[in-house]
Amino acid sequence: MIRPHRNHPLWFAFIVHRLSGLALVIFLPMHFYVLGMALTNVDQLDSFLQWSNNPVSKAAEFGLVFLLAVHLFGGLRLLVLENFDWRDWQKSLAAASAGLAFVVAGGFLLNVV
Amino acid sequence: MVGANNKPEETDQPEVMIEVSVWRGDAEAGGFRTYHVPSRQSQTVLDIVTYIQRNLDPELTYRFACRVGMCGSCGMTVNGKPRWTCRTHASQVISNGKLTIEPLRNMTKVKDLAVDMTPFFDKWVEAKGAFVPTKTRHDEIEAIKPDSKERRAADAAVECINCGVCYSACDVVAWKPDYLGPAAINRSWTLVNDPRDGAQAERLKVLASDAGCSNCHSHQSCATYCPNLLNPTRSIAGVKRRVMVAALKGEV
Numbered sequence A: 001m002i003r004p005h006r007n008h009p010l011w012f013a014f015i016v017h018r019l020s021g022l023a024l025v026i027f028l029p030m031h032f033y034v035l036g037m038a039l040t041n042v043d044q045l046d047s048f049l050q051w052s053n054n055p056v057s058k059a060a061e062f063g064l065v066f067l068l069a070v071h072l073f074g075g076l077r078l079l080v081l082e083n084f085d086w087r088d089w090q091k092s093l094a095a096a097s098a099g100l101a102f103v104v105a106g107g108f109l110l111n112v113v
Numbered sequence B: 001m002v003g004a005n006n007k008p009e010e011t012d013q014p015e016v017m018i019e020v021s022v023w024r025g026d027a028e029a030g031g032f033r034t035y036h037v038p039s040r041q042s043q044t045v046l047d048i049v050t051y052i053q054r055n056l057d058p059e060l061t062y063r064f065a066c067r068v069g070m071c072g073s074c075g076m077t078v079n080g081k082p083r084w085t086c087r088t089h090a091s092q093v094i095s096n097g098k099l100t101i102e103p104l105r106n107m108t109k110v111k112d113l114a115v116d117m118t119p120f121f122d123k124w125v126e127a128k129g130a131f132v133p134t135k136t137r138h139d140e141i142e143a144i145k146p147d148s149k150e151r152r153a154a155d156a157a158v159e160c161i162n163c164g165v166c167y168s169a170c171d172v173v174a175w176k177p178d179y180l181g182p183a184a185i186n187r188s189w190t191l192v193n194d195p196r197d198g199a200q201a202e203r204l205k206v207l208a209s210d211a212g213c214s215n216c217h218s219h220q221s222c223a224t225y226c227p228n229l230l231n232p233t234r235s236i237a238g239v240k241r242r243v244m245v246a247a248l249k250g251e252v
């Protein structure tokens, strides 16, 4: 349960950034492992790519691109917050990061289906 | 309507009661006790606590002094959120006729609603929150332009009443008890911007230390709950920039 003192948009922006970062840390080694198959085991890579061509994998890919984009834009938001003069529209910046991430991930999904 | 003796005037309306759960106990153990308090016009959360102590349970311990938002001693956790209780109207926070009142988080409980604020104030000292003069009374008064960048930065952060609400809202303080916390760093930031102060190098060293500004995750709970509408996150971001410049110059 979200404890009451955490129930505000900028805390959600923080937790999304933290969890997306952790999810990417878990994903990236698997990603590089699969990429590595291009050098070591081409047949296995081909069959994996064929297998991944199903709707569930596409939905998961959308999720991954979203995580990547939301972490990227959220990180840029923090860099702006910490390195430039303060803006009073922090909540709008956080909303814009999430919105942009949706646009990027949605665009990716439209491209692949 | 409330009469001169603070008792409701005679009306045909049944009295509206608020169900108030108050945390009772000490550092070792405790739990909630429920009281029923009559609702009044313009009643603050502190009024409710005072009503309980005067009329229902004289052993209830809590802290307050000014009742007008000046002294910073009445901080409590109200329905899960840290607040100054003397300036929090009950009508703003009551949910379904109920109210939960607990001591502030991140500080050791002393008894009931009173917490030990010693570590909170010790951190102000640790963060070099005291002004170190560089002149004597015989020198000329140093002119500080009111519209200089430094003066405006200090002005924006200086009206802190030491209530501990931000400290109680900060998750990093809960996760890492050594962290100086939003109020102490906010205070230091006002001095970082004071050209008359003579302890800048030492102050920046503390702010750059393991207990310092780099712990802050900028999730802005401190700024969300500060009753004086200060923004410790902005001050800490300013400190981070100063520390970064000092680190690049090899000063910290």
Ligand code: SF4
Pocket: B169, B170, B171, B172, B173, B181, B182, B215, B216, B217, B218, B219, B220, B221, B222, B223, B232, B233, B236
């Ligand atoms: S912004 Fe920093 S100081 Fe404020 S609540 Fe978050 S971690 Fe604590």
Ligand code: SF4
Pocket: B159, B160, B161, B162, B163, B164, B165, B166, B167, B182, B183, B186, B225, B226, B227, B228, B229, B230, B232
């Ligand atoms: S910064 Fe605000 S919340 Fe924190 S101690 Fe000062 S007045 Fe209270």
Ligand code: FES
Pocket: B064, B065, B066, B067, B068, B069, B070, B071, B072, B073, B074, B075, B084, B085, B086, B087
């Ligand atoms: S009693 Fe002084 S600030 Fe609330």
